[in-house]
Amino acid sequence: MKFDDFDEKMRKFEQSIDQTVPQDCYMVARLDGKGFTKLTKEKLSLKRPFDETFRDAIIQTIYYLMDSDFDIAYAYSESDEISLLFRKNTNLFGRKVRKYNSLLSAEASVKFSQLMNTTAVFDCRIIPLLSVEDVKDYFLWRREDSHRNSVYAHCFYKLLSDGKTPAEAEKELSGKILDEKEFILSTYGINLNSIPKWEIYGFGVYFKTVEKVGFNPVKNERETTTRKKLFTDFDLPSGQNYAKFIEQFVK
Ligand SMILES: Nc1nc2c(ncn2[C@@H]2O[C@H](COP(=O)(O)OP(=O)(O)OP(=O)(O)O)[C@@H](O)[C@H]2O)c(=O)[nH]1
Ligand SMILES: [Mg+2]
Known part of the structure; x- marks a missing residue:
């Protein structure tokens, strides 16, 4: 077969499951550590x-992703997961799902592994969302998931x-609603105010505009510039x- 014929025949297979996120949709990616229960134990x-070293490695991984060209506006993390909200009009990789899934997963896994001096892998899924309301609900949902998981983990x-x-601990907690688990914590003198807030509700990462005072040698005067900092x-x-x-x- 000629190369062009091969090309025409094989591309059809390659492209048959190629998906793109419609331009009208908001796009979120969620990375989740694979088998982190075993890895962390x-x-x-x-x-x-909860562990600050683990948390800080997650933060550094997020910074690494946000400092690259992924067009991420906001990141939220709880436990071993990272949610990334992309800028609405991003057109990186032509919005191809396979590109985001493979590259985000690979880059996060490599970075986190280097930081923790181990081999750790994140999976990745892309979630297209239709409206601003959906985006808000997505992040409210993950925050509440964090709350529930965290109360369970502290009780456990x-x-x-x-x-x-x-x-025995699992059996005792099984079937109990959140209030009941919070009550169990209270019997140990623990309430939600006595646990670091990030452990219960997770944390966010975003760019802030900061002012920097420098010296302009041409004008021979002090000058204030602004830059974005994570x-x-x-x-x-x-x-x-x-x-x-x-x-x-x-936006
Ligand atoms: N010790 C410790 N464990 C943590 C910390 N953050 C997350 N984990 C663990 O990471 C695990 C995340 O759970 P899951 O994502 O549901 O389970 P998984 O084992 O990663 O399994 P898959 O995601 O299905 O591959 C939990 O077992 C947590 O205890 C931490 O700060 N300290
Ligand atoms: Mg996991």
């Missing part, structure tokens, strides 16, 4: 349920420190205030 000696490790086996927000607003806060990134 067996290969890394981390504090449980408190029960273990009280002498329960993992199976900032980690450990004190995200809650409820509708968080939804309102998200609006600034949906």
Whole structure:
């Protein structure tokens, strides 16, 4: 077969499952650590349920992705997951899903592995969203997921420190609603205000404009310039205030 004939025949297969995110949609990617329960327990000696070294490696991974050309407006992280909201009009990779999934997963995995001196892998999914309301709801949803997971994890490790086996702790928590788990924590003198906020609700990363005072040798005078700097927000607003806060990134 001639090369052009091969090309025509094979491209059809290659392109048959190529998907692109429509220009009208907002786009979020969610990365999630693969098998991090095992990794954090067996290969890394981390504090449980939450560890600052782990958190800081996630933050550095997010900075690395946001400092590259991915066009990310806002990132949110809880546990071993990272959600990335892209700028509305981004046209990187022609909005091809396979490009985002493969490159984000690869870049995050390599960076995080280097930082933690281990082999760690993130999967990635792209979530197209139709409206500003959907974007707000997406981030409210992940924040609430964080809240639930975190309360469970704090309860679980408190029960273990009280002498329960993992199976007993799991059984005790199974079927309990959030309020009941928060009550269990209160019996240990713990409430949501006594746990670092990022452990319960996760944290956000975004660019902030900062002013820098320098010296202009040509004009022989002090000069104030502005530049964008990445900032980690450990004190995200809650409820509708968080939804309102998200609006600034949906452009
Ligand atoms: N010790 C410790 N573990 C953490 C920390 N952050 C996340 N993890 C662990 O990461 C795991 C994330 O859970 P999942 O994503 O649901 O499960 P997974 O084992 O990664 O499985 P898959 O995502 O399905 O591959 C949980 O077991 C958490 O305990 C941390 O700061 N310290
Ligand atoms: Mg995971």
